[in-house]
Amino acid sequence: MADRGASALSLPEDWPTHPDPILALNRMGSFDWDLDTGLVHMDAQALAVLDLLPEEFDGRPESLAPRVPPPEAARLDAAVARAIKDGSENYGSYFRIRRRDGTPRWTHTQGYIRRDDSGRPRRIVGIVRDATDELADSTTRSLRAAQDQALRRQTDVVQVISAALAHARSVQDVIDVLKDTHGVRHLGAASLVMGLVEAGRIRLVAEAPPGSFIPVSTKVHRIDEPYPMSEVVRTLLPRFIESPEEFAEGYPILWPHLTGLRITSAAYLPLIAQARPIGAMGLLYDDRRGFSTEERAVLVALGSSIAQSLMRAMLYEQEKDLAQGLQQAMLPRTIPSVQGADVAVRYRSAALGRDIGGDWYDLIPLPGGRVGAVIGDVQGHDTHAAAVMGQLRIVLRAYAAEGHTPATVMARASVFLHELDTDRFATCLYAEADLATGVVQTVRAGHLDPLLRHPDGTCRRVRVEGGLPLGLSAEFGRLEYPVSTLELDPGHTLLLCTDGLVEQPGTDLDDGMRGLATLVGEGPADVHALADRLIRMAEERGGEDDVALLLLRRRVPQAPRPGGRIQQHVAPGDPEALTQARHMVRAAVRAWGARERADEIELVADELITNALMHTEGPAIVTLRALENGERRLRIEVEDSSSALPRRREAGEDGVSGRGLLLVDRLADIWGVEARGGGKAVWCEFRVP
Incomplete structure (x- = not known):
């Protein structure tokens, strides 16, 4: 035998083969x-x-x-x-x-x-x-x-036959191999029947060729009844019937139903696995009498091979059912309806079936007409990954519902995962959308970028600056997650997915994202139909990774709703965060129909944010609210960690410093200061049409 050399490659699942004794x-x-x-x-x-x-x-x-x-x-x-x-x-x-x-x-x-x-x-x-x-x-x-x-x-x-059965992953696969006409002819038999033991009875599950006659009375029968299948299951020994006369004498109840098949001999084999009978198989011949010693040995070996394939398939299906049940239990049972949006979610398990993954999705209703969309993937394909996923999904939902900013939600989830003392990390994308304004704030932790589909069918990848995966960012002390803002106009669809929908062996991730964008753009506008199409594509392609998918399409809003709210965290010394906050304010002003006062609102918001960063040591939290109480108003709040109240000052010699509160007082309809626990919030309101 040639020396191929042992390597680090993994051995096949059914290696080594165990022949019959x-x-x-x-x-x-x-x-x-x-x-x-x-x-x-x-x-x-x-x-x-x-x-x-x-x-x-x-x-x-x-x-x-x-x-x-x-x-x-x-x-x-x-x-x-x-x-x-x-x-x-x-x-x-x-x-x-x-x-x-x-x-x-x-x-x-x-x-x-x-x-x-x-x-x-x-x-x-x-x-x-x-x-x-x-x-x-x-x-x-x-x-x-x-x-x-x-x-x-x-x-x-x-x-x-064993080679064909080696590819069988389910009981039906085994049955299909044996029912195939060529498979029966390989056995040299005219017809075949097979039954499985279930609760003290034998249920016939296969006959071949299709259309072979099986009496209705024998399709389900007890093990103690006088049938050859019952006998071999009881005795665990094969039964070789070498002539029609022997068949008629030994089984007078069954023989009259088989005379039309012109049977001359038969071999009934017990299917034994793990020292217990799981079924029986009958091979009926119309052109021979008797069986040689070698033929009997071959048939017994064949029965053993079929039994092992059946047991492997049964265990495979049990593990698959367990994996899918556990996975589904960890995912949300239902997705809440969201006013102002159409939402579709899908999950597909890996092609291997019994591997359970840590992919998940979630949709979180938030106050003020907002909604949080989550997609994530815990490292690994086992029950541990699924268990970690379930815990992480719950705490992330809790942090979001508490009203934390997207960056804080992600940072706290990372700390939680790190403190679980598990070796797993997770990638995640969290998008918080205000469906009244269309402003979406996104935070990415090592996950894929989202896709945005326009009403005309064009689709593009939205580049979102990201941080480390959850768990790793806490381990390395890098909990800063930048927030990116995008606008979801009416008719636009936001797509979040895990890498099982994109990655393929031997292909580049960017190529996969471009291919997915093309497929999404060519798909239907309805999110449910589009989700079905994407999952069908994943199933046809196969693959060894799970797929989780969330689609959110913004409908045309009837009117801005009272209580609309968006929020942005601005760290000191972070010009990018300041730019994102200005972009958020600009997008909200336009969405809330305040274009006539857009310049005034943006200028005041910029002054309040700049004052908070210059005169305090910590970050600023910018919040915009749409209020309606007899009249529509837009309220801006800038919260910081300093308890020192702001005061008006005369402008400095350079004519710039000291004008902030004067601008706020002149441009805003009303403004004030509120104490907030460890700090304060400076607020102002603008009347808008």
């Missing part, structure tokens, strides 16, 4: 050679054939050297390489070994080459047996070769 009873050992890692698994009988002790074989082909002379190893390597190169499904070869006591022995091996969808060889599964007696008399060699060929055909039946 019937092979050992026939003095045949089995091996499973993973070509990616170079590792070979041999069962005890295979090691006995090669006269090796378990501790003498470490899974590497070169550890066979003490028993396989170099010329024989080279000849065997050439046979394997030739079969791989010419696309053969199997190979067979005789070779000599030297036993522990120095005596030579002939050995025969035959292997089945498993290839992936691209045709690349991935594994070789086969048998090895002692062939010394077989080749002792050269005059009988041709006869032995013919027998070997027949045995190879019989063994190929197990290998071909």
